Amino acid sequence: MKYKACLFDLDGVLVDTAIYHFQAWKTLGRQFDFELSHEQNEELKGISRVESLEKILQWANYQATHEQKDRWLKEKNENYLALISNMNSNEILPGVISFLQQLKEQGFLIALGSASKNAQIILEKTGLITWFHAIIDGNKVSKSKPDPEVFQKGAEALGCSSEECIVFEDAQAGIDAAKAGGMKVIGIGSPLVLSGADKIISSFTEIQVSDFLTL
Ligand code: BG6
Numbered sequence: 001m002k003y004k005a006c007l008f009d010l011d012g013v014l015v016d017t018a019i020y021h022f023q024a025w026k027t028l029g030r031q032f033d034f035e036l037s038h039e040q041n042e043e044l045k046g047i048s049r050v051e052s053l054e055k056i057l058q059w060a061n062y063q064a065t066h067e068q069k070d071r072w073l074k075e076k077n078e079n080y081l082a083l084i085s086n087m088n089s090n091e092i093l094p095g096v097i098s099f100l101q102q103l104k105e106q107g108f109l110i111a112l113g114s115a116s117k118n119a120q121i122i123l124e125k126t127g128l129i130t131w132f133h134a135i136i137d138g139n140k141v142s143k144s145k146p147d148p149e150v151f152q153k154g155a156e157a158l159g160c161s162s163e164e165c166i167v168f169e170d171a172q173a174g175i176d177a178a179k180a181g182g183m184k185v186i187g188i189g190s191p192l193v194l195s196g197a198d199k200i201i202s203s204f205t206e207i208q209v210s211d212f213l214t215l
């Protein structure tokens with residue numbers, strides 16, 4: 001078989017945490033009178049916490065000191081952790097478990113490729129952790145998406161070449177990262193905001209493993 005492994009982004013692909021990141025950044029922005037929009041939030045998807053703050057400060061046209069930035073990064077994460085504190089398996093997105101089950105039955109290797117430094121805790125809270133053969137998260141990479149590092153490390157950890165991997169992503173930065181790494185990518189979301197993917201679906205309820213084998 002051509003493909004051996006699937007690499008999954010976490011936030012917005014396996015679990016509905018994208019909304020919590022949005023809420024936490026929106027709350028933080030209000031400290032300097034900035035109201036984050038949905039359109040701007042799209043650009044924050046997939047990128048690291050530090051880069052997200054830099055973008056927000058730029059949009060707000062606010063010159064922050066190092067101390068302010070450190071404090072706000074901490075505050076945003078504390079707020080985010082509070083929002084996800086009661087997370088459980090109910091917040092796994094529709095169709096995800098049955099898709100993972102199909103992959104397992106068909107012998108695919110499964111890895112996580114996420115920018116989040118909170119990935120481990122989310123995988124534990126939701127019980128998703130048991131499905132993964134390798135976990136590459138924000139603590140294991142030095143370059144953020146759209147750099148392909150996170151997916152290249154995922155493929156390497158599974159012992160696969162990039163041609164043998166399919167990436168699942170909800171962020172434009174993630175789609176670009178997969179492409180830069182020479183991998184096939186399935187976008188999760190709307191074709192109105194995502195471009196460059198080999199296929200776009202709105203949810204895992206729309207796809208069977210057999211649907212991507214011909215990509
Ligand atoms: C990505 C999210 O998965 O992780 C981004 O799409 C987020 O919105 C990034 O900023 C970093 O997450 P964390 O949990 O380390 O702040």
Ligand code: MG
Binds near residue numbers: 169170
């Ligand atoms: Mg995502």
